[in-house]
Amino acid sequence: MTCDGALLLVGTYCGLNKGDRLMQQVMIDGVLEALPETRVIIASPFKEIDCEFYPRAAVVKASRRNLPLALLKCLLLLLPYRIRIWLARRNHEWATYLQADVVVDLSGDMLTEDYGVLIAISHAIPLFYARMLSRKYMVIAQSVGPFRWTRKLYLWLLRGAKAITVRDPISRRYLEQLQLANVQETGDLGFLLRPAASTQNVVQETSQIRIGIAPSGLLMQKFSSSQNGAKSSIDAMAEVFNRLATQFEVHYVLIPHVQSPRGQIDDAAVCQQLAQLLDAPVTQVAPDLTPAEVKTQVGGLDLLIAYRMHAALAGLDSGIPTIAISYSHKTDGLYERLGLSHWVVQNNENLLSSLEHKVCELIDSRQEVVAHLQRVLPGVRDDAKKNLDLVIAELSHGS
Numbered sequence: 125m126t127c128d129g130a131l132l133l134v135g136t137y138c139g140l141n142k143g144d145r146l147m148q149q150v151m152i153d154g155v156l157e158a159l160p161e162t163r164v165i166i167a168s169p170f171k172e173i174d175c176e177f178y179p180r181a182a183v184v185k186a187s188r189r190n191l192p193l194a195l196l197k198c199l200l201l202l203l204p205y206r207i208r209i210w211l212a213r214r215n216h217e218w219a220t221y222l223q224a225d226v227v228v229d230l231s232g233d234m235l236t237e238d239y240g241v242l243i244a245i246s247h248a249i250p251l252f253y254a255r256m257l258s259r260k261y262m263v264i265a266q267s268v269g270p271f272r273w274t275r276k277l278y279l280w281l282l283r284g285a286k287a288i289t290v291r292d293p294i295s296r297r298y299l300e301q302l303q304l305a306n307v308q309e310t311g312d313l314g315f316l317l318r319p320a321a322s323t324q325n326v327v328q329e330t331s332q333i334r335i336g337i338a339p340s341g342l343l344m345q346k347f348s349s350s351q352n353g354a355k356s357s358i359d360a361m362a363e364v365f366n367r368l369a370t371q372f373e374v375h376y377v378l379i380p381h382v383q384s385p386r387g388q389i390d391d392a393a394v395c396q397q398l399a400q401l402l403d404a405p406v407t408q409v410a411p412d413l414t415p416a417e418v419k420t421q422v423g424g425l426d427l428l429i430a431y432r433m434h435a436a437l438a439g440l441d442s443g444i445p446t447i448a449i450s451y452s453h454k455t456d457g458l459y460e461r462l463g464l465s466h467w468v469v470q471n472n473e474n475l476l477s478s479l480e481h482k483v484c485e486l487i488d489s490r491q492e493v494v495a496h497l498q499r500v501l502p503g504v505r506d507d508a509k510k511n512l513d514l515v516i517a518e519l520s521h522g523s
Contacts, residue, residue: 128161128162128163129159129162129163129225129226129519130162130163130164130165130223130224130225131155131162131163131164131165131224131225131226131228131515131519132165132166132167132220132221132223132224132226132227132228132259133148133151133152133164133165133166133167133181133228133230134166134167134186134227134228134229134230134231134250134251134254135229135230135231135232135234135247135250136148136166136168136230136231136232137169137170137234138168138169138170138173138174138385139168139170139173139174139176139177139178140170140173140382140383140384140385141381141382141383142381142382142414142415142418142432142434142435143232143314143381143382143415143432143433143434144230144232145177145414145415146313146314146317146415146416146434147230147232147265147313147314148166148177148178148181148230149178149317149415149416150313150314150316150317150512151228151230151264151313151511151512151515152164152178152180152181153180154316154512154515154516155512155515155516155519156180158512158516159516159519159520162519163182163223164178164180164181164182165181165182165183165184165220165223165224166178166181166182166183166184167184167185167186167217167220167250168183168184168185168186169185169186169188169189170385171183171184171185171186173385184216184217184220185216185217186217186250187217187249188246188247188249188250189246191242191245191246194246194249195245195249197215197218197253198249198252198253198256201252201253201256201257202256205258208256208257209222209257212257217253218253218257221253221254221257221259222257222259224259225260225518225519226259226260226261226262226286226515226518226519227250227254227259227260227261227262228261228262228264228515229250229251229261229262229263229264229266230264230265230266230313231247231263231266232266232267232454233266233267233433233452233454234247235247235248235263235266235268235269235278236267236268236269236270236271237270237271237272237273237274238270238452238453241273241274244271244273244274244278245274245277248274248277248278248281251263251281251284251285252281255280255281255284260286260518261284261285261286262285262286262287262288262289262514262515262518263282263285263287263288263289264287264289264313264511264514264515265289265290265291265310265311265312265313265508265511266288266289266290266291266295267290267291267292267294267295267452267453267454267457268282268288268290268295268298268299269295269298269299269302270298279302279304282299282302282304282306283304283306285306286306286518287306287308287514287518288304288306288307288308289307289308289309289310289510289511289514290307290308290309290310291309291310291311291312291454291457291458291461291508292309292453292454292456292457292458292460292461293309293457293460293461294453294456294457294460295309295453295454295457296309308510308514309507310507310508310510310511311461311504311505311507311508311510311511312434312437312458312508313508313511314415314434314437314438314441314508315437315441315501315504315505315508316505316508316509316512317415317416317419317438317441318416318419319416319417319419319420319423319442320414320416320417320419320420321420326377326407326409326421327377327407327421327424327425328407328424330375331373332373332374332375332405333372333373333374333375333426333427333487334374334375334377334424334425334426334427335365335368335374335375335376335377335425335426335427335428335429335483336376336377336378336379336421336422336425336427336428336429336430336439336444337365337376337377337378337379337395337398337428337429337430338379338380338381338391338428338429338430338431338432338435338436339361339378339380339391339394339395339398339431339432340381340382340391340394340431340432340451341382341384341390341391341392341393341394358394358397358398358401359401360476361398361476362398362401362402363476364476364479364480365398365402365404366401366402366403366404367480368480368483368484369402369403369404371484372487374404374405375404375405375406375407376398376402376404376405376406376407377406377407377408377409377421377425378395378398378399378406378407378408378409379391379395379409379418379421379422379435380392380394380395380409380411381418381432381434381435382432383411390411391411391432392411395408395409395411396408409421415434415438418435418438419438419441419442422435422438422439422442422444423442423443423444425439425444426444426445426490427444427445427446427447427483427486427487427490428444428445428446428447429446429447429449429479429483430446430447430448430449431448431449431451431471433448433452433454433455433458436448436455436458437458440458440462440464440497440501441501441505443494443497443498443501445467445486445489445490445493445494445497446467447467447468447469447479447482447483447486448467448468448469449468449469449470449471449475449479450468450469450470450471451471455468456468461504462497462500462504463496463500464493464496467482467486467493469482
């Protein structure tokens with residue numbers, strides 16, 4: 125199959141977030157495998173960083189995080205159609221929309237007001253650009269909602285989408301309540317990511333239970349701020365892991381999943397702090413590995429504890445029993461989708477006591493969870509592939 129069309133990917137944050145990077149990479153690889161002549165363009169808020177991560181795509185600067193500028197551009201798109209097209213041809217970002225046969229939004233879990241109204245508006249902007257410039261656009265493999273203040277805006281944008289695929293049943297039920305007809309439940313693109321076969325595994329064979337920990341620097345910092353000081357959650361988490369080390373022979377593997385493009389606290393910094401506080405043997409995974417390389421490391425574990433949803437997904441897809449710490453319905457939805465809701469711990473005041481209990485329980489239940497994953501994963505991967513099939517079909521039709 126050949127296609128000389130163009131695909132524009134929008135909505136992600138930065139390739140330093142391995143969840144964003146794997147969504148982009150799986151989409152790029154899947155499309156180019158089926159349609160090798162397709163030109164792929166990424167609109168990124170961090171063009172200088174992302175240029176290094178995506179050699180098979182062109183990267184342009186996205187304006188959505190500069191909200192005053194982006195809102196001004198939205199106002200200009202309210203001008204008569206001929207004027208807005210004339211303006212779009214003279215603006216580099218808009219010109220990429222005009223070149224695209226299909227615009228695909230990969231915002232992940234950002235089409236929501238859970239993180240604030242301004243962030244919801246920021247992520248609506250690429251969809252607004254696409255609709256006002258009369259481009260076909262698709263919302264692919266996301267967790268969506270809820271909306272309150274931006275509900276009318278998102279209803280208008282989502283109704284204009286060529287297709288909406290959601291990766292969890294919670295999002296599907298919410299969008300069905302909004303009476304959106306073009307919604308399909310598929311699966312996360314992370315289920316299509318192949319491990320990097322050439323990576324040397326730092327997780328060595330051992331008689332100890334190899335427990336991976338994928339923390340979130342930002343979320344642990346926020347949790348600390350509401351508790352007893354900037355480091356209280358890290359100290360308290362280390363105490364839980366040290367108590368577990370007195371009950372079981374364990375080897376901890378610390379897995380950073382997100383680095384900050386702006387020098388803020390990130391997962392690697394938390395991993396370093398945890399390593400200094402843990403009494404059991406510790407291995408730290410390098411922060412600059414690709415998502416595929418991280419998935420290889422995760423595949424060598426016996427058990428995983430993950431704040432990061434895509435880190436949890438890497439574990440589950442590798443057949444590793446995984447406890448997820450949930451701060452968003454994307455995690456609850458993923459585990460509901462897999463029939464593993466019992467292994468989700470909510471990020472609240474009961475987190476530490478619940479987590480310790482769950483880890484002890486999962487160590488005893490590992491074989492049952494592994495067998496369950498072997499039964500359900502093939503169907504989930506087939507559903508995840510439907511995301512690529514929809515985009516490829518639309519590109520083929522558009523060309």
